[in-house]
Amino acid sequence: MSMRIYLVGGAVRDRLLGLTPGDRDYVVVGETQASMEAVGFRAIGLDFPVFLHPETQDEHALARTERKSGRGYRGFVVDADPSVTLEQDLGRRDFTINAIAEAPDGTLIDPYGGVRDIEARVLRHVGDAFSEDPLRVLRAARFMARFAPFGFTVADETMALMRGMVAAGELEALTPERVWQELSRALASKQPSAFLRTLHDCGALAVVLPEVDALYGVPQRAEYHPEVDTGVHQELVSDMAARLAPGDALIGFAALTHDLGKALTPKDKLPRHIGHEHAGLKPLEGLCARLKVPAAHRELAVVACREHLNVHRIAELRDETLHDLIARCDGFRKPERIAQLALVCECDKRGRLGSAEDAYPQGDTLRRTHAAALAVNARDIAAEGITGPAVGEALRKARIAAIAQSR
Secondary structure: OOOEEEEEOHHHHHHHOOOOOOOOEEEEEOOOHHHHHHOOOEEOOOOOOEEEOOOOOOEEEEOOEEEEOOOOOOOEEEEOOOOOOHHHHHHOOOEHHHOOEEOOOOOEEOOOOHHHHHHHOEEOEOOHHHHHOOHHHHHHHHHHHHHHHHOOEEOHHHHHHHHHHHHOOHHHHOOHHHHHHHHHHHHOOOOHHHHHHHHHHHOOHHHHOHHHHOOOOOEOOOOOOOOOEHHHHHHHHHHHHHHHOOOOHHHHHHHHHOOHHHHHOOHHHOOOOOOHHHHOHHHHHHHHHHHOOOHHHHHHHHHHHHHHHHHHOHHHOOHHHHHHHHHHOOOOOOOHHHHHHHHHHHHHHHOOOOOOOOOOHHHHHHHHHHHHHHOOOHHHHHHOOOOOOHHHHHHHHHHHHHHHHHO
């Protein structure tokens, strides 16, 4: 096959970073849809010409340029004429580290200095066309969540461009689905705090996650939170979630939203946050509705927001109070939720300056007492001859007794 085909994007970048490459994407220069199909490629692209290789099933896209034609990230005119060069195709990409191509013989084509930026650990936009796509602001933050552990920082000129895009109102064109997609991927990355910090620093967090942005600058009591700033606490909690539940956006989202009520504490009450767990439920529900957050994520987040202080002081709870907490969380019908709640609460407790290696015995207590209560079931009660509405009360008493015995 004599086509001019180049490996591009993440596979090249990750190999240069010493990481295991993921999907392999290719650019084909000088061809048309007809010539691709003539040698067995199968067209799958709707918005631009993308094909599957007849043997490997790897994606191959025709070299193309994109021209802004409307507002937001959808308004682009695509040109995939055979005359489009590899350099032009690389020039439409977001960051220099993603704008490197590799020829079949291993030669790198790097017209925008991506290799240099990989070595310098800098995330830098390719060109001014970056500002035409507001989704790229979120992508920059999400890439930081992935690559900050390798020492990456955002180039000053890229951060300035992102601030300008936010100020111009470009991010208001983003759909909830795309925001959630980038957020969930960031929460499943190694350092979600870098996502939050990048968006906060360029002003985008106030647009896409105003409930979280509002936490920055809100003080907490230093004896419980040496980091003081609630936004900084949230960054630490999100990173602890990534450490304790790597790749789990469900835990990550509940950890992210557990303290939203602290932004609503009256200034004359600071730095105390009495009742913040209940105050946080309304902004949490608003965030979930706006971003169309999946039900499982929303339900766990609500439970964690409402109950995290109760779990922290579990040693003080009466047996019946602990039973009712488990029941409120639907822990008898959905037993996995209690282990998830325990993990989110541990993230909160250890997501504080100087507490990262602390033990969290409350989590063990919650899991142990829940398991004991769960082992009691209605069949055991019925076997004792109890019937009708009395079964429910007898079951509750038996579960409370099991909790008491397991503490």
